[in-house]
Amino acid sequence: MLVVVPYYNKPNQRGMIAHFTTVADASEKPLIIYNIPGRTGVTMANETIIELSKNPNIAGVKQCTSIEDIEYLVEHTAPGFSVYSGEDAQALAAKTVGGAGVISVAAHIYGAEMRKMYDAIESGDVATAGQLQRQLTPKMAALFVFPSPSPVKAVLNAQGFEVGSSRMPVLPLNDPEKRELAVALGLDQDALLHEVSQELGV
Numbered sequence: 001m002l003v004v005v006p007y008y009n010k011p012n013q014r015g016m017i018a019h020f021t022t023v024a025d026a027s028e029k030p031l032i033i034y035n036i037p038g039r040t041g042v043t044m045a046n047e048t049i050i051e052l053s054k055n056p057n058i059a060g061v062k063q064c065t066s067i068e069d070i071e072y073l074v075e076h077t078a079p080g081f082s083v084y085s086g087e088d089a090q091a092l093a094a095k096t097v098g099g100a101g102v103i104s105v106a107a108h109i110y111g112a113e114m115r116k117m118y119d120a121i122e123s124g125d126v127a128t129a130g131q132l133q134r135q136l137t138p139k140m141a142a143l144f145v146f147p148s149p150s151p152v153k154a155v156l157n158a159q160g161f162e163v164g165s166s167r168m169p170v171l172p173l174n175d176p177e178k179r180e181l182a183v184a185l186g187l188d189q190d191a192l193l194h195e196v197s198q199e200l201g202v
Contacts, residue, residue, distance in 0.1 A: 013048045020052050030059035032103075036086060038064060046072050053077035062086040062103040067093050074098040088140035092133040095121055105152050106140040109159075113202050135202040142184035146173060151181050155200075158192045 024031050033052065037043040046069055052058050053073075060082030063070050067090060073083045074097060084103045085094035091102040095118060107114050117132035143151045147170045154173045156163045165172035173181065178192040187196065 013045050016044055016048055017051055020058065021055060024052075024055050024057040027057060030057050032059055032082075032084075033061045034064075034086070035061055036064040046076070049073055050076050050078075053081035060084060060100065067097065070094050070099050071097045088143075089137050091136075092117060092121065092129055105143055105148060106136065108152050109143070109155050109200060110136055110139060110202060112199070132202070139185055139202060142181060145181060145184055146177055147171075150177075154178055154181060154192055155185070155196075158194070158196045159198045160195060 020031070020033060033044070033049065035044045035049065043065065049061050049063075050073070053061075058081070061073065061077075062084050063073060064086035067085075070083055070085055070090070070093075077083060082100035083094075083098075084100050085091060086103050088102060088104050088106045091104065091106075091114060095101055101118065102114075104114065113132055113136060117129050117136070120126075120129040120132065143155075145151060147166075150166045150170055150173050153163050153166060154177075173192075175193060179189045182191040183189055185200065187200070
């Protein structure tokens with residue numbers, strides 16, 4: 001699946017519709033739109049996403065705004081269009097209001113726990129799902145104590161997954177930063193300076 005991220009200097013919603021329609025119509029694969037104001041400096045309006053959802057080659061959106069926006073998009077986008085949260089802390093809330101789930105940073109590290117959380121909510125075990133989200137939220141926050149994706153890459157590299165470093169201008173973590181991240185994740189201070197388990201738990 002091809003992912004397309006908007007970069008604009010000002011909120012030109014009509015231009016966004018034209019842009020994504022052109023890309024979608026030219027693509028052999030369905031698109032997922034990334035609406036990440038913190039990265040792009042522009043928020044795609046809900047009505048823009050609703051209009052784009054009618055394009056059969058635009059499969060969904062990664063929505064990094066509010067739960068209220070996610071609710072609105074779930075209710076108003078075209079049938080079959082998937083609304084994902086892009087905020088890890090919204091993973092459970094997005095699912096409970098009808099979203100498809102979360103396109104997640106933390107799932108690279110805590111995928112098993114997040115799968116268990118979603119399985120719990122699907123089976124009606126709200127208490128377990130809520131407990132897992134509460135346990136995961138501090139870990140999710142820790143992965144953003146330095147500019148993303150450097151923290152998650154530092155953990156993955158320490159786990160033996162050779163994911164390399166971030167692209168400039170985001171720098172890889174130095175040793176003091178790795179120590180700070182390790183403590184925030186509940187690990188030994190020097191854990192990320194050498195190989196760590198692929199199952200960190202929460």
